Amino acid sequence: MKTPGLLSYALAALAAVLLALLLAARPGQDPTPPKAPTFATLDVLVDAGDHQLAAWQLDVTLATALLVGIEGGTDAAFRDAPRYDPAALQGGRVVLAALADAQQQLPNGRVLVARLHVMAPDGAVDHTVRGVVAASADGQRFTADVEVRLHENK
Amino acid sequence: MKASTIRDLVAAAVLVGLVVACAGSEGSTPASYEARGESTGDPATNPLAGAFFNDGSDGDIRARTDNYFVTDLGAVIDLNGFGQGTATFDFGAFRHEGKDGADESVDELVVVERADGTKANYGPDRIAALRAKVDGKEFGQPLPLQHTDVRGKVALNVSSVTVTQTYTNPFAEKIEAVYVFPLPQDAAVSDFVMVIGERRIRGVVREREEAQRIYQQAKAQGYRASLMSQERPNVFTQSVANIEPQSRIDVETTYFQSLPWRDGAFEMVVPTVVGPRFNPPGSEGGIGAVAAGKEGTSGQSVEVAYRTPEAAADGPAIDIAVELAAGLPLGTIDCPSHTVTIRRTDERHATVALQKGVEVPNRDFVLRFAPKERGAGGAVSVYRDADSGEGWFSMSIQPPLEQLDQKPQAREMVFVVDCSGSMSGEPLAACKRAMRRCLGRLGEGDTFAVLRFSDDASALDPRPLPATPENVRRGLAYVDALDTGGGTMMERGILAALQPPIEAGRRRIVTFMTDGFIGNERDILRAVHEHVGDARIFSFGVGTSVNRYLLERMADLGRGVAAFVDIGDSGERQVDELFTRLERPALADLRIDWGGASVHCVEPQRLPDLFVGRPLLVHGRVHGALPRSVTVHGTVGATPQQFTLPVAAADEHPAIQKLWARARIRSLADAMAYVATPDELRDEIRELALAHGLTSEFTSFLAVDSSEVTAGEHGTTVVQPAPTPRGVRYETTVSGGGR
Numbered sequence: 001m002k003t004p005g006l007l008s009y010a011l012a013a014l015a016a017v018l019l020a021l022l023l024a025a026r027p028g029q030d031p032t033p034p035k036a037p038t039f040a041t042l043d044v045l046v047d048a049g050d051h052q053l054a055a056w057q058l059d060v061t062l063a064t065a066l067l068v069g070i071e072g073g074t075d076a077a078f079r080d081a082p083r084y085d086p087a088a089l090q091g092g093r094v095v096l097a098a099l100a101d102a103q104q105q106l107p108n109g110r111v112l113v114a115r116l117h118v119m120a121p122d123g124a125v126d127h128t129v130r131g132v133v134a135a136s137a138d139g140q141r142f143t144a145d146v147e148v149r150l151h152e153n154k
Numbered sequence: 155m156k157a158s159t160i161r162d163l164v165a166a167a168v169l170v171g172l173v174v175a176c177a178g179s180e181g182s183t184p185a186s187y188e189a190r191g192e193s194t195g196d197p198a199t200n201p202l203a204g205a206f207f208n209d210g211s212d213g214d215i216r217a218r219t220d221n222y223f224v225t226d227l228g229a230v231i232d233l234n235g236f237g238q239g240t241a242t243f244d245f246g247a248f249r250h251e252g253k254d255g256a257d258e259s260v261d262e263l264v265v266v267e268r269a270d271g272t273k274a275n276y277g278p279d280r281i282a283a284l285r286a287k288v289d290g291k292e293f294g295q296p297l298p299l300q301h302t303d304v305r306g307k308v309a310l311n312v313s314s315v316t317v318t319q320t321y322t323n324p325f326a327e328k329i330e331a332v333y334v335f336p337l338p339q340d341a342a343v344s345d346f347v348m349v350i351g352e353r354r355i356r357g358v359v360r361e362r363e364e365a366q367r368i369y370q371q372a373k374a375q376g377y378r379a380s381l382m383s384q385e386r387p388n389v390f391t392q393s394v395a396n397i398e399p400q401s402r403i404d405v406e407t408t409y410f411q412s413l414p415w416r417d418g419a420f421e422m423v424v425p426t427v428v429g430p431r432f433n434p435p436g437s438e439g440g441i442g443a444v445a446a447g448k449e450g451t452s453g454q455s456v457e458v459a460y461r462t463p464e465a466a467a468d469g470p471a472i473d474i475a476v477e478l479a480a481g482l483p484l485g486t487i488d489c490p491s492h493t494v495t496i497r498r499t500d501e502r503h504a505t506v507a508l509q510k511g512v513e514v515p516n517r518d519f520v521l522r523f524a525p526k527e528r529g530a531g532g533a534v535s536v537y538r539d540a541d542s543g544e545g546w547f548s549m550s551i552q553p554p555l556e557q558l559d560q561k562p563q564a565r566e567m568v569f570v571v572d573c574s575g576s577m578s579g580e581p582l583a584a585c586k587r588a589m590r591r592c593l594g595r596l597g598e599g600d601t602f603a604v605l606r607f608s609d610d611a612s613a614l615d616p617r618p619l620p621a622t623p624e625n626v627r628r629g630l631a632y633v634d635a636l637d638t639g640g641g642t643m644m645e646r647g648i649l650a651a652l653q654p655p656i657e658a659g660r661r662r663i664v665t666f667m668t669d670g671f672i673g674n675e676r677d678i679l680r681a682v683h684e685h686v687g688d689a690r691i692f693s694f695g696v697g698t699s700v701n702r703y704l705l706e707r708m709a710d711l712g713r714g715v716a717a718f719v720d721i722g723d724s725g726e727r728q729v730d731e732l733f734t735r736l737e738r739p740a741l742a743d744l745r746i747d748w749g750g751a752s753v754h755c756v757e758p759q760r761l762p763d764l765f766v767g768r769p770l771l772v773h774g775r776v777h778g779a780l781p782r783s784v785t786v787h788g789t790v791g792a793t794p795q796q797f798t799l800p801v802a803a804a805d806e807h808p809a810i811q812k813l814w815a816r817a818r819i820r821s822l823a824d825a826m827a828y829v830a831t832p833d834e835l836r837d838e839i840r841e842l843a844l845a846h847g848l849t850s851e852f853t854s855f856l857a858v859d860s861s862e863v864t865a866g867e868h869g870t871t872v873v874q875p876a877p878t879p880r881g882v883r884y885e886t887t888v889s890g891g892g893r
Contacts, residue, residue, distance in 0.1 A: 037371055039860035068368055068379075068858040069348070070356040081347060081356035086847030089358065117355065117860040119368050153861050 037121045040065070041151035044073070044096070044114040048134055051142045052106035053077070056113055057097040059088075059131035060148055064124055067094050069117035077104040078113045095131075106137060115151060125150060298323060298331035298397065299470050299874040302515060304424055306476035308413065308523075310535060311420055311550065312807050313476075315341075316408045318349075323397040328869030330373060331394045334441075334458045334876070336425035339388035339703035341409035342809065342816035342848055346855035348380045348394075349404035357382075357857030359847050361840060365854035369393065376863040380405050383854040385456045386675060387823065388703040389428050389441060390849070396864045407855075410809035410816075412548055417731050417767040419486065419522035426472055426515035427876050428458050429699045430887035431673035432574060432642035440673025443888050446875035454673060459875035460888045466877030472515040475507040481805065482525035491520040491698075491720060516877040517698035520720075533802050534780060537810035545776045546811040551746070552769035553786050553797035555738055563661040563791065565736065566618050567592075567602040568651045571633070572668035572696075574608040574642035575886035580721040581697045582638050585667045588694060588725030589633045592665065595733045596621035601660070604629050607647030608640035618657075638886070642672050645681045652685035662689035663736060666708060670701030671887070678704065679827040682711045690714045690763070692732055697721060699879035707824060713742070713763045721881040735765040741788035741795060744770070749781035757817035764788065773814040815846035823851060 046056050067089065072079045082098035089095075096114060100106055118125055127148055134144035298321045306315040321331045337343065346357035357380065360368070365381060372379035373395035380403070381393045394403050413420045433440030433454055442452020446459045461469060474492075478484060483501045492513065498504045506521055536547040569592060571585050589604070596602055601618040602625075605611055614632040619625040651664045672678065682691065691712020693705040696719045709716040715735070717728040744761035756774040764770055764786075785798045822839050826832040836852060843850035878884045 036375065039372060039375065039377055039858060041861045066360075066364075066368065067358050068372070068856055068860065069358065071859075071861075072354055079352070079354070081354045084356070084358065084847075086359055087845040090841075090844050115861065117858050119371065119858070119860070151861060153863070 035123070037119050038123045039068070039117070039119050040125045041153055042116040042118060042125065042127070042148050043112055043151045044116065045110055045147045045149070046113050046132070046134060047110045047145040047147075048108050048142070049144065050108060051134070051136050051144070052108050053111055053113075053134055053144070054100045054106055054137040055098065055133075055135040056144070057095070057131070057133040058114075058129065058146060060094040060096070060116070061092060061128045061130070062094060062118060063126035063128075064122055065118040065120040065127070067116060068119050070096065071115040071117065072098075073111065073113040073115070075104075075107045075111050075113070077101050077106055078111065082114050100137075116148075297470065297874055298329060298394075298872050299333055300402075301470050302426075302472040304472065304474040304519075306422065306424070306474070308420075308422065308476060308478050308480065309807065310481045310805055311413045311415070311533070312535060312548070312809055312813070313411045313413055313422055314408065314809065315411070315424065316345075316406055318404055318406045319392065320402065320404050321394050321397055322402045323399050325399060325872070327399060328864060328866055329397050330869060330871045331392075331397060331874060332871055333392045333874035334385070334428055334456060335390055335392060336388050336428045336699075337390055337407075337409060338411055338423060338425060339386075339706060340816060340820060341411050342812040342846075343382075343384075343390075343407060343409045343855070344809075344812050344847055345406070345408035346380070346382055346857060347406040347408075348378070348857040348859065349406060350378060350859060353859070355857045355859055357855040359844060359849065359853050360856055361844070362852050362854045365856040368858065369395065369856055372858045372860075376865070376867075378403060378859040378862070378864065380857045381854060382407065382849065382856075384849045384851055385441065386703060387820065388425065388701070389456070391456065396869065398864050410812055412771055412773075412813055414771060415550060415552070415769050416522075417727075419488070419524040420480070422476065422521040422523075423702065424474060424519040424521075425699060425702070426517065426519060427699050427879050429669060429671045429697070429701060429879050429882065430458065430460060430576060431671050431701075432576065432887075433673040434641070434643060434645075434677075437674055442673070445888055446873075449873045456673075457873075459873045460878050460884065461875045463878055463884055466514060466516065469514055469877055471511045472513050473508055473510050474513075474519050475505060476521060478504045478506065478523055480523065480525050482527065485524045485526040487521075487523045489519070489521050490723070491518055494521075514877055517720075517880045518700070518702075520718075535805050535807045535810050536776075536780065537806065537808055539811075543777065545778075545780070546773070546814045547776055547780060548771065548773050548807075548810050548813055549784075549801070550769045550771050551764075551784065551786060551799060553741060553764060553799065555741060555764065555766045561791075564659055565597075565600050566656055566660045566662045567596060567600055567621075568605065568618070568662060568664045569593075569602070570605045570607065570647045570651045570664060570666045570668075571636060572608075572642060572644070572647070572666070573606045573636055573638050574640055574671075575638055576642065576669055576671045576882055577696070578638040578883045578886045580881040581669055582636065584696050584719050584721045584723060584725060585694075586633055586636065588667060588696070588719055588729050590630060591724075591726055591729040592732075593626050593629045593633070595729065596626060601657070602626075602629065603651075604632055605647060605650050606636055607643060607650065608638070609643055610640075611643075611646040611650040613650065617654075642668075644668070644672055644678050648678065648681045649685065652682070652687070652689055656689075662687075663692065663714075664689055664712065665692045665694055665732070666705075667694045667696050668705070669697040669699075669882075670695060670704040671882075672701070672704065675701070675704045675707075676827045679707055679711060679824065682708055683828040686712050692717070692735075694719060694725075694728065694732075697879065698881050710758075710762060710824075715765055715768050731767060735767065738766045739790040740765050741786070741790060743789045745787045746772070747785040747787065749783060749785065751779065751781040752777035753780075755814070755818070757814065757821055759821060773810075773817040775814065812846055812848060815842050815848055818842055819848065819850050 070081050070084055072081045077100035078098055082096040085095040129146055129148050132146045135141050300322050301320040303318040306313050323329050348355045369379050369381040379395045383391050385391055397403055413422050430443030431441040440454040442454035442457040444452050444457050444459055446461050449457055449459055484504055487496050492508055495507050533550045534547055536545055538545045600621040602621050603618045604614040614629055656662050691709050692714040693709045693716045695705040698721055700718055705716045719725040719728050741764040753774050753776050756772055783798050783800050785796055787796045819839050819842055822835045826835050839850050840852040843853040849855055
């Protein structure tokens with residue numbers, strides 16, 4: 001009578017293991033907790049070349065990241081945080097614009113004009129830049145290069 | 155702890171003469187406790203220095219009440235909210251930074267630790283506070299909000315106001331500061347900047363739940379973040395996460411507002427404190443009023459913590475300065491609420507400012523100013539989108555009603571006096587003065603009723619009485635005998651005033667006299683909407699920090715107007731203006747003929763009655779040009795009337811677009827109180843607010859500094875308590891007595 005008992009125990013153990021494996025394999029039951037979103041900072045650099053940069057406007061589209069703050073640049077003329085278009089933001093576009101502080105000397109060359117603070121639910125901060133407009137103090141538009149790059153956070 | 159340090163401390167503390175700040179009756183909270191630690195530093199300059207416990211015995215406790223321990227050296231440990239149980243007192247580092255940035259001294263701050271070892275103290279998730287009295291001067295508990303600065307600019311009748319709140323962390327660990335504060339009910343809050351040192355981070359508007367979620371994520375991960383959410387059109391919650399010890403974060407909030415013309419002057423009101431609200435039993439969505447340290451006990455979704463009047467006197471100050479540029483030569487400038495300095499820079503410009511650093515934010519700041527001459531007709535401000543040609547405008551219309559001469563309708567005057575606990579003392583006295591004036595102004599053909607409400611409603615007489623001299627005397631005696639106590643069951647007062655049938659041929663005029671300190675505004679507005687019928691409501695806000703949102707909306711629904719009486723005011727002017735309005739016929743059933751101009755989306759959609767001294771302010775959108783004149787049609791009694799008014803040359807103002815959106819949101823939000831299916835309204839409010847970058851019930855401002863993770867855990871939450879409004883009794887509104 002002992003052998004059938006051992007077999008029963010073995011079968012029961014096997015069934016338990018199979019059940020556990022089955023439960024673990026069920027879709028939607030991933031025991032891994034959802035990954036916390038990450039925060040990141042994007043530097044916005046405008047290269048005004050030989051022009052003195054008095055105003056700029058920029059259109060950035062964020063793929064999946066969400067804008068959570070806008071900071072001014074490091075140059076004294078663009079220290080104040082740029083303005084944004086709230087209506088465009090609803091469509092995922094970040095349209096920014098800033099006028100230089102009239103009390104400060106206008107910069108030229110490559111200027112850090114803004115920082116974008118973003119939250120990336122999936123960790124990615126992919127973006128595309130378009131519609132760059134730069135102008136000098138006399139209101140003349142000029143061609144400027146722009147770079148939006150990931151800032152190395154502390 | 156070094157023994158020598160302790161000895162030095164004892165000597166220093168005794169030398170400066172720390173005295174007992176609070177010695178009440180014996181209490182029982184907590185059941186047992188242990189104290190250890192010390193504090194260093196110069197007590198002459200640092201009120202936190204000098205307090206210490208030795209070794210956990212009761213011997214160091216001089217007095218004990220339900221809420222405080224007082225040490226032998228006079229330090230007061232405030233245990234509000236700590237609750238029953240075993241407590242251990244310990245000390246955290248409290249550093250002072252020297253001029254060169256190095257630690258100049260190391261002081262220590264009492265921190266209360268629960269028996270289970272959690273750092274949470276001073277309530278389930280609060281930091282302990284230490285209060286001391288040095289040479290007779292009481293130092294309040296350390297609080298995160300250090301100062302509020304209000305800068306206003308008025309161009310024509312549009313004000314732009316920036317409120318800067320300065321938060322610091324006086325504690326030894328990181329904190330989140332939370333502060334519930336007021337803004338004007340029709341303010342278009344359009345900008346929000348978090349300032350960290352020289353860095354300025356502009357916030358963005360997001361859906362409320364999304365903003366809350368992002369803020370919580372940022373907070374949990376150690377990022378500095380700020381969140382501002384609207385609880386009522388005039389009540390907001392500011393949260394600032396991860397303020398490191400001894401560091402500072404400023405939050406700048408900017409709003410625009412169309413200033414109303416009120417009885418001879420433009421009026422600008424800056425509210426500074428949210429009055430303690432009453433919430434009917436069983437409600438959960440109200441605004442609770444709790445004593446500082448007892449957060450989480452009201453059962454309401456929003457709470458305002460209040461300091462005792464003694465402690466509030468030592469609270470953070472508010473500075474207010476306003477630049478006036480009305481566009482026309484300025485006439486009178488008056489600030490009935492505060493003592494101010496008025497400096498006229500030229501004929502058209504002036505600045506008005508409070509004396510710096512001395513005012514506690516415990517009452518509304520009211521500024522009235524008028525141009526020397528005011529042009530007739532419609533004053534207009536406009537904003538145009540250069541690309542689309544679409545325009546937004548704001549127009550103030552005032553027909554010359556003074557010219558009308560027609561006998562007004564027979565009246566049934568109903569006076570409803572709020573006798574709840576919050577009206578105790580000076581507010582009720584102000585009500586009585588105003589009521590005496592009202593009864594003295596009744597005409598021979600009037601009938602009148604006087605009602606009171608708190609927990610219930612009762613009346614001078616079951617029926618309205620003819621305004622005979624004898625009945626007026628009865629009314630005066632009834633008013634003199636009014637007393638306060640109980641809750642603000644305002645709905646009962648509304649039903650008592652509006653439900654009884656009215657004599658044919660009479661117009662019912664209802665005057666509510668109240669501070670409006672309730673948390674269920676939407677219930678009240680629904681009741682008014684359902685029962686107002688053909689009655690007119692003239693609400694009288696009484697007090698220093700009235701719930702103007704409620705009072706204005708009640709008057710809007712009742713096609714009347716609101717007026718406000720300060721506690722020090724005789725109320726005579728406001729009552730006389732009320733009777734002037736009643737004696738001069740209003741222009742009702744208004745319609746505006748825009749003269750063929752393509753005007754649309756006009757707010758308010760349902761135009762109110764027009765009264766002498768209260769112009770109609772409309773916001774709208776226009777394709778193409780505005781008309782050169784508008785024609786206002788209406789009726790006085792049963793007689794049609796019309797006025798054609800010139801439209802002044804429009805002044806450009808960039809805020810007009812946002813002011814229109816705010817007016818539209820206000821209409822939709824009001825309608826949510828009484829429509830059966832508010833979902834569509836909710837969606838429209840959300841879309842409008844997001845598109846125009848405005849706060850609303852469903853959108854919040856959020857700013858995160860993602861560039862740096864602060865060290866350590868996110869710390870504990872410290873609720874910034876507010877002072878009790880001036881003239882309001884703390885004991886009848888906050889601590890439960892009578893409410």
